[in-house]
Amino acid sequence: xxxxxxxxxxxxxxxxxxxxxxxxxxxxxxxxxxxxxxxxxxxxxxxxxxxxxxxxxxxxxxxxxxxxxxxxxxxxxxxxxxxxxxxxxxxxxxxxxxxxxxxxxxxxxxxxxxxxxxxxxxxxxxxxxx
Amino acid sequence: xxxxxxxxxxxxxxxxxxxxxxxxxxxxxxxxxxxxxxxxxxxxxxxxxxxxxxxxxxxxxxxxxxxxxxxxxxxxxxxxxxxxxxxxxxxxxxxxxxxxxxxxxxxxxxxxxxxxxxxxxxxxxx
Numbered sequence: 001x002x003x004x005x006x007x008x009x010x011x012x013x014x015x016x017x018x019x020x021x022x023x024x025x026x027x028x029x030x031x032x033x034x035x036x037x038x039x040x041x042x043x044x045x046x047x048x049x050x051x052x053x054x055x056x057x058x059x060x061x062x063x064x065x066x067x068x069x070x071x072x073x074x075x076x077x078x079x080x081x082x083x084x085x086x087x088x089x090x091x092x093x094x095x096x097x098x099x100x101x102x103x104x105x106x107x108x109x110x111x112x113x114x115x116x117x118x119x120x121x122x123x124x125x126x127x128x129x130x
Numbered sequence: 131x132x133x134x135x136x137x138x139x140x141x142x143x144x145x146x147x148x149x150x151x152x153x154x155x156x157x158x159x160x161x162x163x164x165x166x167x168x169x170x171x172x173x174x175x176x177x178x179x180x181x182x183x184x185x186x187x188x189x190x191x192x193x194x195x196x197x198x199x200x201x202x203x204x205x206x207x208x209x210x211x212x213x214x215x216x217x218x219x220x221x222x223x224x225x226x227x228x229x230x231x232x233x234x235x236x237x238x239x240x241x242x243x244x245x246x247x248x249x250x251x252x253x254x255x256x
Contacts, residue, residue: 045133046209083172083249085213085214088212110252114211115212124216126235128252
């Protein structure tokens with residue numbers, strides 16, 4: 001049975017949702033600050049990222065990508081929806097940011113997390129910029 | 131960091147690959163009945179413009195036939211992450227003006243009452 005942030009049944013689910021909210025915040029902060037070390041700790045070995053341009057990045061390529069200074073600034077997230085599926089979770093969020101030329105931009109992402117040996121790791125991310 | 135996605139569940143894989151083929155076919159055929167049967171109640175779709183639709187909104191939209199066609203999935207990768215099955219794929223299609231188009235998507239399925247249902251779809255088109 002899936003659990004959403006508005007549908008919490010057990011203390012463990014509440015703890016999981018709190019942990020995932022924190023990890024989601026960390027993911028966004030990690031992108032905004034090019035904090036590759038954060039991603040080293042929180043991406044699974046088989047992590048896959050679907051980039052806005054249609055390319056796919058594996059873990060190593062994503063770490064190189066995210067370690068470069070971002071071309072956007074003021075990255076923020078809203079409308080975050082977290083669903084729990086036992087030891088897996090799906091997070092959707094809407095991003096807003098400022099492009100290099102000063103224009104405001106927005107996007108959406110879908111991240112998949114899984115708990116392994118008690119630790120939540122991100123297994124996949126799909127990113128749209130619009 | 132460990133690998134967390136299983137790739138060796140042949141029976142489930144066959145089911146998911148079949149669902150993936152039908153997902154595209156149903157989009158081209160505006161086959162509302164197929165989606166009614168295979169989308170979970172909490173299904174969420176993120177479309178190419180970054181909009182987020184729930185099940186009802188998606189069904190309303192899919193009922194309008196897309197004026198292009200010839201949808202074809204390419205580079206399909208199925209992975210199992212805990213209770214979830216992930217489909218990462220690219221796709222090709224013909225735009226209404228006859229030009230070739232392409233995109234990429236991530237669909238996510240979970241089992242409920244013994245049936246795999248789609249809980250999330252995230253599309254990008256180029």
